[in-house]
Amino acid sequence: MSFKGKRLISLLLTSMLMVGLLAACGSGSSGNKETASNGNSDGAKAGEQVTVEFWTISLQPTFNDYFDKLIADYEAQNPNVKIDWKDYPYDAVLNKLMTNIAGGDAPDVVNLNTELANQMGTKDALVDFNQELTADQKAAYFPGIYSSTEMNGKGFALPWYTGLPVLFMNKDLVEKAGLDPENPPKTKQELNEWGRQIKEKTGAYGYIFTMEARTLLEENLPFLTEDYKKAAFNTPEVEEYVNENLQLLKDGVIPKDIINYDKQVQYFASEQVAMSLSSSPFINKIKTAAPDVYEKMLAVPSPVGKAGIRYSNTMNIVVPSATSHKKEAVDFAVFVTNAANQLEFSKIANTLPSTVESAKDPFFSENDGTLEGVAKTVSAVSLDKAEDFYIGVESAKDVNQTVTKALQEIYLNGADVKKTLTTAESDVNKILGN
Amino acid sequence: MRKKPLRVLKLIALYAALILFAIFMMGPFLWILSVSLMPGKNVFSSPPAIFPTFIDFDNYVQVWNYMDFPRYLMNTVIIALMGVVMNIFFSCLTAYPLAVFRFKGRDLIFALLVATMIIPAAAGMVVNYLTVKALGLMGGFLAVVLPSAVTVFNVFLMRQAFMGMPHELRDSGKVDGASEFRIWLQLSLPIVKPAIAVIGLLEFMGMWNSFLWPMIVLNDTKQYPIASALSFLNGQFSYNFGWIAAGTVISVIPIIVVFLCTQKYYMEGVSGAVKG
């Protein structure tokens, strides 16, 4: 008995030891973080050392030098603050943020896109910048972009780098269709005409249409009534617009496909489509995927729909309300997005700034003739009118998804236009709470 | 006399079938490989380039310089080995009594275990994060490995393997006065070696490819395994198609090598494991 008992005990011990050993080697690196955040918990007084955790999305190692300098500058001006910069890939940042907040490890300053910032803001998870910022500080940003993350009088985010759509054309296909790239389409209507001609003469698709809900807004067809209480898209005007697109699909002017970013690259790179509306990072994708197509790529100002708007795609900086160093975090968020720092970032990343002052820099108006340069200058001119796509309600994501799904049903699944719009209308009304 | 040409024909037909099917199965991988070897060539040319028309290692050199591959590969190897060792150890221990002992509640435990294989835990990632944090493991490799240090699938597999073990073995061990632990270690484990090999290989591959969970629990990107690190190449500023392709090939090669090397053992393994 005792012999057997010993064996069993040793068996248990072995397994415990294994766990223990591995735990020891595993926890070594986590130790410093614990002490770092414990050392400066709530209510840090002036002079006390504070660590601000700053998260960005997919910027390392490309911009390591920029951030190292930015952080060094800030730390020099604010000796009591230490910035702990972390960068995570796009695929992980949302999951990582959720789990960290759940675990009480929320970062202090975070880089988020507009949709996420609004989603989190409406759940009271973000610090209200309208409270924290002076009127002067707020005025530094383009009002359209800043207000894209404002709801019920609260400002959830500070805009950071942004991008505006440009119309990219495949010069060969356009010229083959007998069109003059020097005189590009200015409206959606002209774009459709160009598309038709390209389809007829070359067999390629005219342009890429994403079928998203936001396309309605670009045509001045609102989703919701002005008081945001009810759906407003079940109208003859929307029907007419949708039918117009159905005809374009039928004629092969636009591809009958769910278009995401990768698909857009594929269609353009394989020269299956002649024109594509996108922002400057698209250039880089085509350049590395299809250098031969890059050579014949042209950038022109993007045509506008009836609403005359061009939606920007902005990356913002937010401060989660779970932060324990609100003052320092807000201060650093302002610093990252200030005119000087935005200008510098735009120059190295070839993006557009969201601050009025930096956009005045000749960098955004001087055209060096390269594709990147043209794309930059033709898009920068509409910065002052720019705003991000945004539906000003709490359940924006639900509403957006419902409308997008309904549009997919119509465009791709051949569903009846009127019936589908009516169903979607009642679904949206239900989401909005009537 | 007449048989020979027929046999040659048959052989040709067999090879033709094998090769056609190989292209169908390997197509996407060959395409990635070709893309990675042909910088400056349109990736989306039609038809897809399954075989490269020229070879240039530029993409490999550049991506190797851009990312710290040796470090990420080393991290992956450590994580994968930890996962393999823990899975083998814990699932062999857990499965053994489920297969050979008779005690109350045995079938209930087994049924419960199998049931969990189909239940989707919606907030599983969040809850596991909280658990890992409560255990004080956050930020270490153990946090990556521990949640999958023993899986129901492996316990199931090992149970089947132990069930195929002859009963007389345990009896004879007992007759010799050996303890249950000694019987397990010295008599039973050698018999299920093939099944252990299967777990080892499958876990190795699983750990090698996992990318989201490591990013959730690791705070320092320097600790990332290769699959997680590769997702940095998909950012809007670092995007380079050739680099992604080259990085993918680099990360798959070790698995293919492991697979080729263990093929014989692996096959014996699965047969031993399922036979039960």
Next chain:
Amino acid sequence: MKKTPFFSRFGKSEASVAWLFMTPGLILLALFVFWPIIYSVPLALTNYSVIGKTEFVGFDNFVKALQDKSFITSLVNSLLYVIVVPFIQIFSILMAILVNSNVKGIKIFRTAYYIPVVTSMVAVALIWGWLLNQNGVINYVLSSVGLMQEKITWLSNKDTALWTLMFITMWKGLGYYMMIYLAGLQSIPKDLVEAAMIDGANRAQTIRKITIPLLKPYVFFCTLISLMAAIRVFDEVFILTMGGPGDATLTSSLYIYQQGFQQFNFGYSSALGLIVSVMIAALSIVIFRFNRKGGVNPY
């Protein structure tokens, strides 16, 4: 003298020894497998969103689920997805028979067939998405041999999208199951097959009469594993279609994920998870009962 005490002693303490063996593994399983499931029960009664305030909402989430059109669609799609299971078995058994021959270089072919299993889903999605679009290679081939009049965008057409995803799932998984079946084939005594051949049986007959029956335990194992994989399918859908067009390829695990991580509705998402679990549990009880009656012993 020595033998009997040992036997009786073991008989008494077998349970405690068993528990000692199982404890380490069970602790881990309890922490990382059972705990999240248990945790989701109270969570399902709240509006837990991680970031906002949490309130108790009673059975609201369950009531909402039963009226949720997308959820019902996702359940139907997940059940339809199970159709892929028998096809996986048939094709992987055929592949296994093909690579079971002893010709030169067969190891290379086995590796080739296994490669889809280890190729990353992102890469797989990229190329299949491209091959399957309107002007893609697949359409080109099908229309040039006259099998098709109108060119279809396979993944953006509600009638083909789900089946196309199932095809990709199958393509990616075949190598995995092939290896398991191959192991089974190799364990079949060669003389058995040879004897049958001498008796005048042809190849097809030996496969049907000898190979398939002897593969039964493998078929059971692979069916079970691929069934669970099919019910929980996520990666392919997430990367290739995101559930579209409309809800045509929305599966239950994708919907559960979307409700949690994209809509910040973990309470609702937990409730959906529980409903799916109960349904699957009921289904498997039926299947197991049926299986026993049919005489196929699972263990």
